[in-house]
Amino acid sequence: MTRYLKFLLPALVVIAAIAFFALAPKSRDNLVVIITPSLDNPFFGWEARAAEARAKELGYKTLTFSHGDDAYKQNELIDTAIARNAAAIILDNAGADASVAAVQKARNAGIAVFLIDREINVRGAAHAQIVSNNYQGATLGAESFITAMGGKGAYVELVGKESDTNALIRSKGYHEVLDQYPDMKMVARQSANWSQSEGFTVMQSLLQAHPDIRGVIAGNDTMALGALAALEAAGRTDVVVVGFDGSNDARDAILRGRMTATVLQPAFRQAQYAVELADKHIKSGQTSQVEKLLMDCVLVDGNNARQLDNFGLKKG
Missing domain, CATH: 3.40.50.2300 (Response regulator)
Incomplete structure (x- = not known):
């Protein structure tokens, strides 16, 4: 019996070691x-x-x-x-x-x-x-929008994907401010699914239905820039446009005097x-x-647009 144990015990040790390493969690790759x-x-x-x-x-x-x-x-x-x-x-x-x-x-x-x-x-x-603190950022964008609109006038809102919580939070933040001004009249609210091309086509349709609009507030910059292209194609350089994200394209539109503001999310x-x-x-x-x-988000307008670069603000 002792002779068999002499061979059995090392074998059991090997089997136990194999089982341990097989069951142990694998180390993660780098x-x-x-x-x-x-x-x-x-x-x-x-x-x-x-x-x-x-x-x-x-x-x-x-x-x-x-x-x-x-x-x-x-x-x-x-x-x-x-x-x-x-x-x-x-x-x-x-x-x-x-x-x-x-x-x-x-x-x-x-x-x-x-x-x-x-x-x-x-x-x-x-x-x-x-x-990003989307609600806080949206209130900043809405306040800038109201100032540029002089607190009155017809406007449209372009919202992002309804499945995206950010779209809903930004819209809620916008209206927390906008709805306090009875002379600000939202004549349409429509999704453009965060898309520049959809922002363009939606804005074309909205312009035909509501030629009296004075402002566009969008849930992101790509929709805002699509809307801006449609406005420019229609010769409407009198419409206030505010976006959200802090893109370089929005910065350039602000510096050209064609967008009022964007909201930088970091x-x-x-x-x-x-x-x-x-x-x-x-x-x-x-x-x-x-x-x-x-x-927290930061409002970007004519005062600090030159500092904006690739979704961050440079110092100075």
């Missing part, structure tokens, strides 16, 4: 996956660049994708991140409700998920949700900060921050 709605849109493109650059500075490999606001494609990209054994995902998501399952799936797979720009409608799935810094929190979580297992983090 990879950060960055997923945004688009890489062509200036806003989403710059947040992707910011996240990628910061991740590389911190020593990570990166993969960058776009989901095109398609929740099904986003789900496939999350599966790719899981298959590649990513350490973290930086995500500007494809819908407040439609993205919940995908985010939870990544977390269940042991991947830290950090949302930027757009939040989801649950808490506890993402490790952090870093978003996309570049949000993306950097998301990577920094991801790095902290990867190294220590926690971020020491609450899940939802708000960054």
